Amino acid sequence: MPDNGRTAATEISTADLNRIHDLLLRCPGVARARVTHSASEGLSAQVLGWDKPAPSPDSGPLAELAKHNPDELQFLHDEIFVGESYLQGGITLRENAVVFDVGANIGIFSLFVGARCPSAEVVAFEPIPDIYDHLCRNAERHGIRVRPLRMGLSDRDQEVTFNFYPDLSIMSCRSDYADLDNETMLVEKYVENAKASGDPGRDEHIARVASLTSRDFDLSERRCELRRLSSVIDETDVPRIDLLKIDVQRSELDVLKGIDDRHWPLVRQIAMEVHDETGTPTEGRLKEVRALLLDRGFEITDSEVDLLRGAGRFSVQAIHPAYADDPRPVAVSAGSGAEPEPQALLDSLARQLPAHLVPRQITLVSELALD
Template identity: 55%
Template sequence: MTIQNTPPLRQIETEIEEALRCYPGIARARVLRDADDRLVAQVLPWGTYSVTADTGVLADLAVMNIAETRFLHDEIFVNEVYLRGGIVLRENAVVFDVGANIGMFSLFVGARCPSATVYAFEPVPEVFAKLQRNVDERGLGVRPFNYGLSDREQDVSFYYYPDISIMSTRHDYTNWDNEVDLINLYVANERRNGPPGREEHLAHVEGLAAKDFEFTECQCRLRRISDVIDEAGVGVIDLLKIDVQRSEYDVLKGIEDRHWPLVQQISMEVHDEAGSPTDGRVQQVTQRLTDEGFQVKVEIEEMLRDTGRYAVYAIRPGYDSDPRKVVAAAGTARAVQPEHVLDWLSARLPADRVPDEVVVVDALPPR
């Protein structure tokens, strides 16, 4: 391949790297010249622990805390927590990502089901800004909304924790002791069962539980799912993912009777903490979903035992006969194929921007 002096080589490399970040399944890329003066693209796939060792991709995604972003990646891409219980993603799926945070689940859907349309809801302004940037930079089919979902239209005070944004919640749903217990259990579990080489990360996470949580109070808008469905003209919700720090039942109450038949699958975290306002919440949620016609499964991860956090999966009977192809299910992630990446780039970049070779790597070299 002949490279012109104008534009500069680094500009060409950057253009190729930006394009590669939009390829489903690629977390990060590096374009270099080899000894034979060829352009070689090295790509790091999503869904491997190698990503969590790459501070570059994590820093790109994070609001402030790389350790938190590492946790999110492993939970969503490696452990596939929202695709358990028989949950699947079909071609052209419509997904509601409620409690989107920085957009990690939206990125997951984009990587595993590129034809999907995602409606992503995040009420905290600082977190929403990062969500919007993360999905825009990757050219995903995501519609981000800077509000949360609840049982009615309202403005509510939220506590936003910059050190660990996933704990941000409505001020009236805060449970400090439970959050500390969760962090300590996560660290202990990862030390026993996690991959090697992560002690610095775990020490940082452990340090969060050893100090007072610093937070910023902000007013956030909440709306109902049914209002969004009407305004956006949504005809089906293939997957409703909910992770909203004790507000999950409020989200369900925001669905009017006429809209329940549109919802085909639900994957949600449910808080059921003894002696708190959420006590008995799992039974309440499962009964409601059963009444709405879903088949419901409740699971709990060993690391979350005794924290009062459960995973609830609900699937509408008959959804397995939907004619659309299943493109993503737990354990079915496909390896990134270099030849497919080259074909994809050839359709999007000028011929002199297409690398001579694409190599899938476990780690990217420093610049």
């Protein structure tokens, strides 16, 4: 540990504290941090990790995130960080990965990538301006390497109307693809399955989610830009797409159809949600998606989304066999998450800061109240 005996006697400004705080947020696994300084104790810091279940959307790792609805934020965190939903089926991230986050919403998966693989670059797509603003705020606060784009992806360049649901923004979608009866059924299935799982401490959260079905969804419309993925690849000039993550509320097949033959070799892995809802235009889509990806040479696994059993939501992972020959080391795989290590954080700060700005100690805590 660095010898910071000068810390207490050295002038520490608010700008210095903010600098230390921001560097801590850029360290792997750190969700929140607090840096304090006193004449008697010198510099110290407390940090909170991402990867434990969030006790509340208003405390723990989620407390300072920009959000529309606290309950969907808690759901997204537990699904992505705790459940590692986009690392199933053998999906990995290599050093310096390029990730396309299609349907980024407020950026929880982008934050996951930044927390687990800081060397990765994320291109995050979110067409609805209200949600996009939250995505930008969350990405900026955590300093992840993300390029937010206010657009969605489709099989052709166009402008369309989206339904925006502030109470449940993850259900927002193209108006011509909306199915409010199905969205209500989805919430009911989630509540039913969440109760059956018996997870402790979720009763209040489940009750709040259940209340959404007792009233009409608040709805407003937004005009949004959609682009073909191949058009974006040409403009961004990315060398590859290590992971194409797709969660776009019934538009997933359109996204795949927007990839030209010449660009498919750039796509190494895909993790996506597929809608295959009985009695709707999406019925049979899982089979269609599988056929398209098999034709492109991918190896595929799929399963029904656990908390949405019976709602026609499937998780699909596709990996091109050639990705195994990539020489870059694997940085992230399922189960590789870990709590931040105080000594590693101190070492990281010592490489970036003068000695008098390196805290005497960093403590990993399970709770961090808002200031």
